[in-house]
Amino acid sequence: MAFKRQIDRLPIIPADAKKHNVTCHYCIVGCGYHAYSWPVNKQGGTAPGQNAFGVDLSEQQPAETEAWYAPSMYNIVRQGGKDVHLVIKPDPNCVVNSGLGSIRGARMAEMRYSTARSTQQQRLTEPLMWRYGSWQPTSWDDALDLVARVTAKVVVDKGEDELIVSMFDHGGSAGGYENTWGTGKLYFESMKVKNCRIHNRPAYNSEVHATRDMGVGELNNAYEDAELCDTIVAVGTNSLETQTNYFLNHWVPNMRGATLDKKRLMMPDEPHATAKVIIIDPRRTVTVNACEVEAGKENVLHLALKSGTDLALFNAIFTHIAEKGWVDRAFIEQHTLREATTRPPLYPARGVADSNPGHLSSFEDAVEGCRLSVAEAAEITGLDPADIVKAAEWIAMPKDGGKRRRTMIGYEKGIIWGNDNYRTNGALVNIALATGNIGQLGGGCVRMGGHQEGYVRPSDAHVGRPAPYVDQILISGKGGVHHVWACDHYKTTLNATEFKRVYNRRTNMVKEAMDAAAGGTREDLVNAIVAAVNGGGLFAVHVDIIHSKIGQGAHVILPAAESGEMNLTSMNGERRMRLVERYMDPPGSAKPDCLIAAAVAQHMERVLREMGQDAYAEQFKGYDWQTEEDAFMDGYHKHAHNGELVTYDRLRALGNNGFQEPAQRLEGETIIGTDRLYVDGNFSTDDGRARFMDAPWRGLQAPGKQEQMAKYDFLINNGRANIAWQNGFLDQGNDFVMDRLPYPFIEMNPDDMESLGIKEGDLVEVYNDAGATQAMAYPTATARKGETFMLFGWPTGPQGNVVNAGVNELVLPNYKQTWGNIRKIADAPASVAHLTFKSKEYSAS
C-alpha cells in the first residue's frame, strides 16, 4: 500500500501566532511561504476569532483556500530553546507563486529537524572527528583546531594548491549570500585557492560562459514575460517538474488566454493571442503533455531531436530567420557589434583558445559561420524539416501588421549539461539577439535554473579559465587537504565510479594513520596525518547539514545550519531577492556556514601565529562576525552592485515579494529594483554592445561520447523529478518520497524491456566503460526505443557512475550524452512491489 501518514487532524494556528517570511529554499523559483509558530501547549480554535485565518474552520473550506494546510506543512520544532508548533504554508500574496505550493516546498515543515516528531534525525547536531576507528562527537574548538593545524601545515609546507575546495555557490537551502560570502572570503581573499569546484561540476566555472561572453547575463527577464510573450521556447527544461510554480502560475495563464487583457493593456497597438509553445527535448515530458492540455496540441510543437544535436537545430532556425529577414535590424544596428572579427585559424575544431572556445563576432559573420540548411539540420537532428521551419515561424515570423513576435526562450540542463555547451548556448542566444528579444516585454533568453542564486564573493580571477579540472586532480593523487562545503560528489559528479574508488582509498590512508596515532598528542596526530598526506592520502573536512555519502570519507565533519535556522538571503530566477527569517533553532550546535568559515579563519590565524607565520596569519583577520547579518553586511552590502542599499530591515519590510536585483534606488526605505535587464540595450560588454557567436556544428564534442554512442545500446538520458529535491539529501529521510523512490527510476520503452526480459519495477544495472549503477525499470510508452531517462543524482543509484570523464574546453561536464547497456539484477524488491508504474501523464478522462 502507498504510504499514508494516518494523520486526520492538525493543530489550528491561533490568531496570535508568530508569522515569519519564508522563501522556499529548494528550487530556483523561490515561492513565498509563511512560517507560523506558537507555543506547543497552545492551540487555536475553529471559531473565526480563534484562528489565524479569521474563518470558521468547523466548515469545509473551498478549493484554493488559504485556510488549510497539509500534514507535510506541520511540525514541532525548537525556537529559542522551546518546542513550538510550526506550520509553513504558501503565501497567496506572493507574486511568484500566488499561494501555490509544490510537492517539494509544501514539505518544508516536515523536512525540519524535530526531536519531538522524529523528523530529519539524520541532521548533524555536533562536530564529529574520526577517532577510535569511527566518528565521535566532539567540541567545535577541538574539531576546528585539527582542521586548522593540518590545513595550515600543508599549505605552509607545500602551497595553497595542495588545498582542494568543493563549495556550493548558490542561494537557498544551505547556500545564500551570507554563506557564499563567508566561504568566498576564506578561500579567495584570505587564501587564493585555485583548485576549487562547485557542487555539481568538476571545476570552478560558469555553466553559461557563452551568454556572458556575448554580453547577455543569463537571468535577464521577469517571470511576467512568460505571461506576456507570443511564444515560449523551452529548451532542455522540464519546467512543470523543475520550476513547477513558475510554469503553473506564469506559463499556464498565457496558454489559457487568461493574460490577454494584460497583454492588450501593456502592449497596445499589436495583435495578441494565447501563447504558442515550442519544447526542444529528446523526451516527451509531463511538461509537453501539460502544454498540450492547456494550449491545445495545435499550439504546441515538441521537437524531439536526437540527443545532443541542439546546436544544429538552433543554427538552422537562425539561418532560416536571417534568410527570411525576420530580424530586428534596428536592434542589431544599435546594440550589437557591427564589425566582424577574424575567425581563429583552426576554427571550428578549435576556438580562439581553450579559454575561449568560440568566436564572437557580428550578426552577419555569425549568420555565415552558423549557416545550416533546414535539410541538413533535419538529417542531423532527426526532425521533420517542416517542424524546423514551423519553429522558426513561431519564433520570428512577424505578426499581423508586421509587428515583431515576442518570444521568450528558457533553457536549462538539457543543453547546459549537454553536447558542446559553449557554442550551443551561444547559438541559442544568437536567435534571441537577432529577433530583438532581450530587454523587451515578453522576451528574454534565460536560464530556467535549478537552485536559487546567492553569489557574492571576492574575485575568482586567480582560478583562471579554463579552471582546473578538480576531480582529475584528486583522482591523479594530487592535493593533500580537501574542504567540502555541502557538496556530495558521490551522487552528483561525473565519472563517479572512478572518483569514489580513488577518494575512498586516499581518505582511508589518512583514517588508518589516525587510527595508528590513537592515544598520542595533538602534535602526534597532526604529524601522522601529514605523513599520510605526503604518502598520497587525503585529509577531508566536510561541512554539511547531514553526514553525506562522500562524507563517509571525512575525518572531520562540521554541522551546518539551513535556511530558516538562520536568516538567509537569495535571489530567484528573475533576480527576486528575499530574506528568509530565522524561525527555528539549528539542530544541536550547528551553525550557519558563514560563521563556520569565520571560525576556520580564526583558528587558521591562531595556528599560523603559533607556527611563526605572522604575515600569513594577518590574512585571516576580518571575521569578527557574531551573526549571519554581520556576514551579510560585510559581503553583499559592501560588495554587490548597489548592495549598500540593501539591509535586512529593508528586505524584511518587502516581505515575500522582495525586489528584483540589482537594486536601483530607495524610495523612502523601500528598495526599487530592476524588472528586466538590458531594457536600455546596454549589454554587459566593455562597449555595451552584445556579440553574436559564430558557432558551427561539430558533432559530439566531448571526448569519448561518439565512441560510447556507437558501442552501447541505450541512451541513458537523465534529469530531475518533481517529487525530489536535488540529490535527495533531505528527501532520503522523508517517508513520503522514499516510499515512491526507493530506487531511482529508469524510464524505458516497453518493447525494449520485453526484449531484455525486464518487468516493471525490476532492479536493473546500467553499465558502460565508465562504471555501473542501478535503477528500477519504469515502463514508459512514450519513450523511444533505445532511449531511456534515469533520475539523476539519487542516493540509491547515482547516474553519475556511468557518465564518462569527457568535458568541454571549459571543463563543463556532459551528463546528458551517456550511453550504456542494461541488464536485470533482480525482480522488483519488496520496497518496490507496492508501487504504481502507470503513466505520469495527466489526461482529462
Next chain:
Amino acid sequence: MPKCDRLVDVGRRQFLRGSAATAAGAVAVAVAPSAPAKAAGAARVDYPSSRLANVKDLKKNVPLDVLYPDADAPGVLLKLGTRVEGGVGPDGDIVGFTIICPHKGFPLAYSADKRTFNCPGHYSVFDPEKGGQQVWGQATQNLPQYMLRVDDKGDIHAEGVDELLYGRLSNVL
C-alpha cells in the same frame, strides 16, 4: 450552495481547457452518510460508520459517488475488478477514496481506461489500484482512502480515512 458544489464550481470556472466537464460530473449525485458526523476529544478523530452502498450497486470500473464522512466531503466507491491490497468485498476489489485533490482541492476525474484519478487543476494523477498512490503530481500526500467494511448483507460501510482531507483540519468537522 453546498460546499461540495462550490469545490466543483471552481473546477468549472478555472479549467475550461482541461477536463472540467468530466470533473464536474464526478460528484453530481451522491449517497448521503447514514450516520451524522461528530467531533470527538480523542487523539484521533472518531469516525462515523456510514453505509455508503451495497456491493450490488457497484459496476466494475464505474465509480459510485458517495459522501464521507459528511455531506461536504465527496468521494467514490470503486469496484476495480481485480483484487488489490486494502480492497474489500467478496472479490477484494472494492475501494473508496475522496475525490478532492489533496493539493489544492480540485475535483478529480476518473479515467476508466487508465484506472487513475486525474486532477484538472495541476495535472496530478493518483492510482486507486495502489492505495491512491500519486503516480505523479503536486500533492504532498497520497490520495486519502476510506477504511471500508462489508457486512453480511453486502452493505459497504466507511469507518475511517487514512490521510487528512483537503479543506479541513479535522477529518470529522
